[in-house]
Amino acid sequence: MxxxxxxxxxxxxxxxxxxxxxxxxxxxxxxxxxFPEDIKCIFCGKDISHFYEQPYCNSCKKFLHFNNSHRCKICDEPIQNEATICDNCQRNKRNFQKIYCPLIYEGILRSSLISYKNDNKRYLAKGYAKIIYDYIGENFKHFDFITFVPITKERLKERSFNQSKQIALKLGELTNLPVIDCLEKIKETRPQKKLNYKERSENVKGSFRLIKKDEIKNKNCLLVDDIITTCATVDECSKILKQQVRNVYVTAVARNKIKIN
Ligand SMILES: [Zn+2]
Ligand SMILES: [Zn+2]
Incomplete structure (x- = not known):
């Protein structure tokens, strides 16, 4: 029996x-x-079974440079010496509280971000958002809403999507935090690439304005960008946001290591 x-x-x-x-x-x-993109490594396109735990394959992981060495407490830039705050953050008062950047802008991540923007691969945003989500972890509790660095209407027409907004929307889905479109870019700026540190700050001055006020008053926000180099753009956006919000925290997929004087 x-x-x-x-x-x-x-x-x-x-x-x-x-x-x-x-x-x-x-x-x-x-x-x-x-959802064909949900089962593919965001860097090489190979099928993976663990997208929602790690949106890239283990072979690509070896080529990623994680931003986990000694770095500035404020802007998340890697620091070579013992200092806890980098020279730039010591010299310039920041309008944001802190930046979170999970990866260094180089190698396969650099190619991926360039292709994301130029080849309209907006589906990559979900994977980028997951990487940011894991990096910020528990600290999400400090934010009441998410916003993003805007682009001008003309640039939006050219590119068909705002790369930072797309990542912000996916972060909103992962965290259940509201994504509020509260900044507008009112003036096209020169490409930051060719400018030095001071010129970059001057270049972005006066190019953003607030388009929502009551909804964000006295709240803490997370401002999303794709890549951070000198912090000039996110600092200017933070300055404008701080006309209403309490604290601004910033995140981007990548920190650019290039030294600019
Ligand atoms: Zn891969
Ligand atoms: Zn710093």
């Missing part, structure tokens, strides 16, 4: 595992069909 029951149980277990295997195959099929 016992033996019979056992074999019956085994048969049931077999049936169950076959059934769950079948369900898994169906769900993978639909995932592939409906």
């Amino acid at each position: 016992e033996i019979k029951n056992k074999s019956k149980n085994n048969k049931n277990n077999d049936k169950n595992s076959k059934f769950s295997c079948f369900l898994k195959k169906i769900s993978t099929f639909f995932e592939k069909y409906l």
